[in-house]
Amino acid sequence: MMTKEQILQWLEQFADAIAQNKEYLTQLDAAIGDADHGINMDRGFQKVASQLPKLAEQDISSVLKTVSITLISSVGGASGPLYGTFFLRASTAVAGKQELSNEDLASLLQAGLDGVLQRGKAQLGDKTMIDALSPAVTAFTQAIGQGKTTSEAIQQATAAAEQGMQATIPMLAKKGRASYLGDRSIDHQDPGATSVYLMLKSLSEVLGMTSD
Amino acid sequence: MMTKEQILQWLEQFADAIAQNKEYLTQLDAAIGDADHGINMDRGFQKVASQLPKLAEQDISSVLKTVSITLISSVGGASGPLYGTFFLRASTAVAGKQELSNEDLASLLQAGLDGVLQRGKAQLGDKTMIDALSPAVTAFTQAIGQGKTTSEAIQQATAAAEQGMQATIPMLAKKGRASYLGDRSIDHQDPGATSVYLMLKSLSEVLGMTSD
Amino acid sequence: MKKLINQPEDFVRESLIGMAKAHSDLLKVQFEPTFVYRADAPVQGKVALISGGGSGHEPLHAGFVGRGMLDAACPGEVFTSPTPDQMLAAAKQVDGGAGILYIVKNYSGDVMNFEMATELARAEDLRVLSILIDDDVAVKDSLYTQGRRGVGTTVLAEKICGAAAEKGYDLADIADLCRRVNLNGRSMGVALTSCTVPAIMKPTFELDADEIEMGIGIHGEPGRERMTIKSADEITEMLAMSIFEDIVYTRTVREWDESKGGFVDVQLTNPEWEKGDRLLAFVNGMGGTPLAELYIVYRQLADLCAQQGWQIVRNLIGSYITSLDMQGCSITLLRLDDEMIRLWDAPVKTASWRWGS
Amino acid sequence: MKKLINQPEDFVRESLIGMAKAHSDLLKVQFEPTFVYRADAPVQGKVALISGGGSGHEPLHAGFVGRGMLDAACPGEVFTSPTPDQMLAAAKQVDGGAGILYIVKNYSGDVMNFEMATELARAEDLRVLSILIDDDVAVKDSLYTQGRRGVGTTVLAEKICGAAAEKGYDLADIADLCRRVNLNGRSMGVALTSCTVPAIMKPTFELDADEIEMGIGIHGEPGRERMTIKSADEITEMLAMSIFEDIVYTRTVREWDESKGGFVDVQLTNPEWEKGDRLLAFVNGMGGTPLAELYIVYRQLADLCAQQGWQIVRNLIGSYITSLDMQGCSITLLRLDDEMIRLWDAPVKTASWRWGS
């Protein structure tokens, strides 16, 4: 179960995590991209964070939609449309809900993933954020299918995201800027997969703080 | 006394000295100018050196005139017209001579100095080649007045040029590029004064090799 | 690393304010969302041309806004695609009733943002088409990569299509022309030094004092291969040969289909070049390269083209699509036809490119 | 340090060959002695304009050869004045019977070589005058120095006088106009990095990572003062204030006197500027400076001029008089009158500057 407050806490936590890892994400992007992923994400999530107080009155779906619009109009680059689409589809998936059941959370994540897949046309193994996001969604859905609590399920999802993120290291990139490098993209961790892991980690921190 | 052969040897020796000190002269110019004095002088004197064999048939005045024209049309910068004028006036001063007496040599040097003064409008103490050339000419004239041999006189002239060159170090430049630096020109040796010293040194080496 | 900037986050904004102050006769600048547009826009009855992309490539694109070239440019943050709201607002501002063409460089960010903008514009009944520029032969295949990057041909497409719009071509014809320019353009670039992004103030990549990067894009991305520096003639030959020897390139791109009302996949293939073809040779500086060096490169390129049996009938030499302060250059060869030549020669009046007016 | 060059000693020559190949419609290049001249020279009945100086400042001067600007340019080795035989040969080549004006930047080498060329040309009955450009306010006095250097105003004088020659002005009038432009122009420059001369391949001076040189010329000479890097706004203010606060400057220069048939000393004094004066503001990149940074500087400069009560009515922003790969910029302000504005706006068609044709 996840409340509106927890959604807001998650977004705040994620914005914090991005701010703290801004340079790290940018360094990862410098190695195989154009050295801006941390800067892009931070620009967007600082804006999101500053809007959170105003969002307290809105329902979950509206909050996620506002986040989406903010990201789309302030992040730019590849991550802007991708994260923007994630939150847009997430918003649609939970339309009308006041609280999210585990099933709601699963369909939020699944819808978000589907949006990113459609927008970016990347496949698993292309060395993109998909490689962290897709295993995370699968792990979450499996966990709740096995009757795990929200907190347990999201922790498994986070672990899967972390593994997926690490699994990008030996991959040869086939989408995004890193793909131009050919073999030279190998042995570097994908920045987008890393920010996705931070997103899951923030979520599990927020949900771990409460009993379900 | 100085023969045509010695004139040719002098020019060859000077060209060698410039080639060997090309980087040194350029470094001096880098500190207070535009880092090209060695390159400029070497470009011109390489050309002079390559012409020397062809000049064996000409008289002293013609040799010096050819040197002048070569320098004027290949050195450029400030040193091109200045050295070019030096050799042009030197050529005129010894017109018709088959050998140079000490008095001829004195008027060659004096005419050259006068030409450089007229062309460049610098005064003693302005931190230019004048500060080496002018004392050298004075020392030479004095020495022959005192009945010294050519070789002795030119050695004194060279010593005066060396002192004059060193005396440029504490000077504040008032002509040439170094003058733009104001106080910052102090504590650096003038490149043009240094090449003039090399010119005198080459001359004294050539004349020292013979008995007068 | 030192730059003439104030706060790094104000880099793009302050530079655009400077442009607005300097060229009020040619262009206007709008913020939130940010775009630059022709002072006399909308031009009624004319197709409007809009391009955009990350900043740091100046004069591209804002320097090319004006008569005979772009109607609007959407600058993103440095090396970061602009956002759909910028593109939509620009489209609304310059729409003269004859439709709008987005000219988009093929980078995942630019493509996705322009696609979203196209969808948004179409939803508001604006007649928008978009054409991708993907001309960088350093990227070999499109199956295992994002596809070729859009580089130097972008500049040429903006000039040629801008002239066509000025002459009254309709939207479909300009889109066809733009696609044709792209299919006939091939580019390859080299970096002697990395660039330094203002927000970071450290070089994006490290190169040794005697190393160069071959096959770079325009964002300080590392290239395909690092090698020891060579002479200008050898470097030019490597760049030119990559272009000459480029094999037929086929890729699938998404274009808006007006009859279907949505994006469709389109397969496009570059035509082969033949001896005797007429070329435009474009030697482009990366931002920190002295003009004199570009002429040294051009000198060798002209000889190499002649040896291959190609005629250079037009050329462009200068820094038009840059990577901030990077040293290096790119070569673009565009195979011309009569129509392109006519449009190339047509008048243009923008902040950074002007002739015939 | 890396450059797109072959042998350093071929730098100037190969770059000129590239220009000749690229712009055969505009210019021709001659070697031994070296000069670049208008493809259609001599233009009968037109005063011929010739400038020259060390190379490494491209596009100055060869990039400005063509209709509405220079008839010929004499490039020296990098940062080294060309030689009198180049200047004489160029004069003979472009003489259209209405006389020739040498536009000379005030450096001891350039001055002496152009003086010798003037003497040689006069001896061959060519009607040559020469005007010195000495606009760099970083050099305070002329009594204790070589006098002010010729920098940015050179570009403006070449444009304005080139237009006058095209309109049929006679030699004396063009010389007067050129002198007037010089007396009304003031410049000041800053280096963020040194340049690197091809023959040396080491930076001419060493600057720490956080140091800049204020009051530089265009040859990699150290400036008057070294200081810690500041924001673009502060740097712009320092440059602009040096220009605004410049005191009345008087110097003695040598000009050819046609009645006396020789050089005479002439005392010249810059006029004072008054509130409401109209200015041309020229923000010049030193060769390695991204265009976007120049606009950041212009933005602040425009505000500062407005605060001083001066109107900027024309501007020029770009890299026109450079020091190889140096990063940094210079500001030139030229006080305009109606005649200068008319001539500024006149058409020009050269390799690096073109409008109205």
Ligand SMILES: Nc1ncnc2c1ncn2[C@@H]1O[C@H](COP(=O)(O)OP(=O)(O)O)[C@@H](O)[C@H]1O
């Ligand atoms: N087509 C795509 N599908 C999924 N993710 C992508 C795609 N293209 C790029 N990415 C992700 O975006 C990340 C880069 O984001 P960012 O640096 O902000 O944008 P840009 O590449 O435009 O500079 C990559 O690390 C990768 O994870």
Ligand SMILES: Nc1ncnc2c1ncn2[C@@H]1O[C@H](COP(=O)(O)OP(=O)(O)O)[C@@H](O)[C@H]1O
């Ligand atoms: N007006 C002048 N009179 C005498 N010597 C001068 C004058 N101007 C410059 N010099 C000399 O020329 C030298 C510099 O020569 P060089 O570097 O070849 O030319 P440039 O200064 O044009 O680069 C200076 O060190 C100085 O000795």
Ligand SMILES: [Mg+2]
């Ligand atoms: Mg990136």
Ligand SMILES: [Mg+2]
């Ligand atoms: Mg010098």
Ligand SMILES: [Mg+2]
């Ligand atoms: Mg980016």
Ligand SMILES: [Mg+2]
């Ligand atoms: Mg010099």
